[in-house]
Amino acid sequence: MKLTRRNTIKLLGAGLGSALVGAHWPGLAQGTLAFPEPKLLPLRRLESGLVEASLAARESNLSIGGKPVTLLTYGGMPGPTLRLREGETVRLQFTNHLTQVTNLHLHGLHVSPEVDDPLAQIQPGQSRMYEFTVPKGSAGTYWYHPHIHGRVAEQLYAGLLGLIVVEGPVDAIPELREAEEHVLVLKDFAFSGSRIAPFTPMDWMNGKEGDLLTVNAVIRPTLRAQRGTLRLRILNASNARYYRLALENHPLYLIATDGGFVEKPVELRELLLAPGERAEVLIRLTQAGSFRLQALPYDRGAMMMHGGGMGMMNHQGMGGMSHGGEQSTLAMQGMMMGMGPSRLETLLTIVAPPNPKPLPLPTSLATVERLDLTKVAATRRFELGERMMQAEFFINGRMFDPGRVDVRARRGTLEVWELINKTDMDHPFHLHTYPFQVLSINGRPQPYRAWKDTVNLKKNDVVRIAIPFRDFIGTTVYHCHIVEHEDRGMMGVLQVEAE
Known part of the structure; x- marks a missing residue:
């Protein structure tokens, strides 16, 4: 879906805008608040x-x-x-x-x-x-x-x-040094009065989402760009909400993922960030005007509540809205509660300067190591499972036990882990300490190499990752980064031992 003003109007006209949220939060619809940069920690x-x-x-x-x-x-x-x-x-x-x-x-x-x-x-x-x-x-x-x-x-x-x-030598190349840099922390909230709304049983099943979306704790701020090229560092800090991002009339040029720079910019029309993921993108403003950074609808397969009980939404985007009748009604009720397919949201408005002059894109960024898969010491299999109605979640049939070591690896070795999602909803898999590379998703190789610490698995996905266990020994964990699922058992203990 190419995001244009016309498509935006169509989606809003279909009832997917934020009128309900705006009715309860003063100033939400106006979008007049200036973009705030988070303060720096004094060093x-x-x-x-x-x-x-x-x-x-x-x-x-x-x-x-x-x-x-x-x-x-x-x-x-x-x-x-x-x-x-x-x-x-x-x-x-x-x-x-x-x-x-x-x-x-x-x-x-x-x-x-x-x-x-x-x-x-x-x-x-x-x-x-x-x-x-x-x-x-x-x-x-x-x-x-x-x-x-x-x-x-x-x-x-x-x-x-x-x-x-973390800053390094690559940040000094002219195409990055001269870009206008901003940090975007994406976070949703649900309040009851002035405090966070209590967690419900549905929250523990799905992961808690809120209908109030913020960028650096501000609702729909306006970023008035001073230069023609923006560098945005984006974090999905939400517990369970996914952000499928697109900027009106502009591609996004991916320059870094969770673990740092890719080898050269990758042009994207949209970018999906699961909970815990980060990305850095360049935006080249080629004309004056205002352009909205949007979170497009995304269905992560969450359970939803409706008048007759509960139902599971599928991974067909807006499909549940398009057939009318009871299914459409239930889908809308689920979305009103922040569950099921998300609605279109404007997160941020970028105002380009007059006559912007964007920088050229970098021709190269960093060298991403090509791992030698002929030297794999072990291949392991991890199945993600659930008992949804009990809000219990598993890896390889077991809930988390801090006193149990689930995987023992050796420092200095390379392993391949095969991650399999046996549940009906998305799960972002996160590994502490040791960055990895995604080798394939459902047998399809990745189009570019990148270091990651979080990778999303949709229903029935099979994802293969390669992990070099370097530098450190000790005990750490891997888990789903829908953190309610982590708290409810979808986590394991990894112990890395000396050679």
């Missing part, structure tokens, strides 16, 4: 290459959409961006000012599991030092959020998240 850089910083989790009173709200944050929504450089050694002091236990996950960074410990527990009032070295070649966009099992969904949904940006 103390020493001559030795050491960087010191502090971060704290606490309850915060903020305003979203003109209404006062109470969230859990790292000092703002989103939390302050931690901007680092390749090769730096970082000492990050984290303090828990919440009334509940939490911890901190450095999502996507290739650092030791002893530092980025997903099983650590930091009690109220306690602190922990996170000390690590930013790997060479890791320039890219990462993020931080809690990872305390059983409470990830509630803490993340309530606002505990922030970006990590």
Whole structure:
């Protein structure tokens, strides 16, 4: 679907706009708020290459959409961006000012599991030092959020998240250095009064979605570009919402995925980001005007509630809306609740400068290693399963047990994992510490090489990934990044041992 103003009007006319949301949130429909850039986390850089910083989790009173709200944050929504450089050694002091236990996950960074410990527990009032070295070649966009099992969904949904940006030599090439850079943290909310709406049984089955979509905690901001080329670092920080992104009358040029740069820009008409995924894109503004960044409808196969009980939506996009009758009615009811196929949403309006002069695209970015698949030490199979009505989720028939090691691997080896989705809904598979490359999806090779830490699996998908276990030993995890599913069992323990 090519996104144009005419198609946008058609979809809005079909009842897929945001009128219900706008009726309850002042200023939502006007789109007059300026685009806000998240604040930077203050750093103390020493001559030795050491960087010191502090971060704290606490309850915060903020305003979203003109209404006062109470969230859990790292000092703002989103939390302050931690901007680092390749090769730096970082000492990050984290303090828990919440009334509940939490911890901190450095999502996507290739650092030791002893530092980025997903099983650590930091009690109220306690602190922990996170000390690590930013790997060479890791320039890219990462993020931080809690990872305390059983409470990830509630803490993340309530606002505990922030970006990590790593700069490297590639950022200095003229086509990137001279581009106008912005960070986009995509996050949805559902409120009851001024607080996050309580989790329902349906939330634990599907993953919690809200009808209030924000970019850097602002509803439909307007970004007034000063240059003809924009570089956008985009994070899907939602618990369960998928973002199928397109910009009116403009392609997106993908330059980086979860684990950093691709080899050269990849032209896309749309970009799908599953929960936890990041992407960096270039936008070349070739004419003056206003252009909307849209989240197109996407059906992830979620269970929906309707008057007669529950039903499962399929993966046919808007198909449930097109046949009229009872099916259409039930689909609409499901969408009104934020479940089933999502509706078209405007996330952001970009206003181009007069007579924009975009930069040429980079001809090359980084070299992405070609892994030697003749040296695979092990091939493993992982089946994702569920008992939906019990809100229980499995990997290879087992729910998460922190006292059980599910996979033992050896440092210095290369493994291939075959991921199979046996459920009726999408699941984004996330692996801590060790970046991987996607080899194929349903037997189809990927069109370009890229380092990833999260890959989406649709119903019945078979995805093969290659993982080099480098540098670190220790215990970490892999899981679904619909974090309600992680909390409800779809997670396993990986232990990497010395050679």
